[in-house]
């Protein structure tokens with residue numbers, strides 16, 4: 172389904188990003204994956220290589236322009252271009268009211284979840300051909316503000332806006348930009364957000380990759396500016 176395509180997936184050391192890296196590898200994509208630490212991203216690269224994929228693992232913080240440039244340059248040097256970008260890396264931040272929200276945490280969450288996708292998209296777009304696809308990972312709290320979701324929710328509202336703006340700006344160039352709300356999944360981030368919840372009641376990220384494969388593939392070639400709920404997506 173993704174043979175001949177190069178996909179950049181941010182925040183791929185665990186959770187959804189890792190599940191997407193392995194699912195994309197199974198479908199024949201070449202991969203560029205990152206997280207902030209070499210030791211956490213390397214094992215995922217090895218697992219994806221065992222599935223037959225060519226993989227470049229680059230430690231990079233998406234909120235830092237210099238790291239992002241290094242990431243995109245390495246991807247282009249190795250694979251010649253970028254067909255799919257999944258802006259998945261994210262931070263939850265504290266679950267407290269705005270009145271109690273520490274300023275430094277506010278800034279780091281916005282930088283990772285909103286400035287990160289802006290920086291990676293801006294660096295990647297010049298290397299994306301017609302038909303390429305950008306997928307931004309959003310959330311239920313990116314269209315509805317709820318108490319104690321603070322900078323996380325605000326950053327994801329911003330990411331919805333970035334998706335719509337980029338979709339409009341890139342339409343002429345044939346680059347597609349869509350948002351996906353994955354819904355609750357059995358990951359570390361979800362467990363941190365809902366410590367009382369039994370994780371076994373949630374689907375795993377590995378069970379939640381269909382819409383991402385669809386948006387990465389040519390099956391969705393005219394789809395842009397849309398918002399998907401991963402757990403409601405029906406495979407054709």
Ligand SMILES: NC(=O)c1ccc[n+]([C@@H]2O[C@H](COP(=O)([O-])OP(=O)(O)OC[C@H]3O[C@@H](n4cnc5c(N)ncnc54)[C@H](OP(=O)(O)O)[C@@H]3O)[C@@H](O)[C@H]2O)c1
Pocket residue numbers: 181182183184185186187188205206207208211231232233234258259260261262283287308309310311352353354355356357358359360361376
């Ligand atoms: N889990 C859910 O139920 C749920 C629901 C709705 C939306 N989402 C969204 O889905 C995405 C994945 O969530 P998840 O649950 O899989 O989260 P997770 O398990 O916490 O994984 C987050 C990933 O992002 C990386 N990361 C964090 N900050 C980064 C930065 N500045 N630069 C590069 N990498 C960074 C982490 O690696 P390092 O720490 O090694 O850098 C890790 O690989 C996020 O965008 C999240 O907001 C999740």
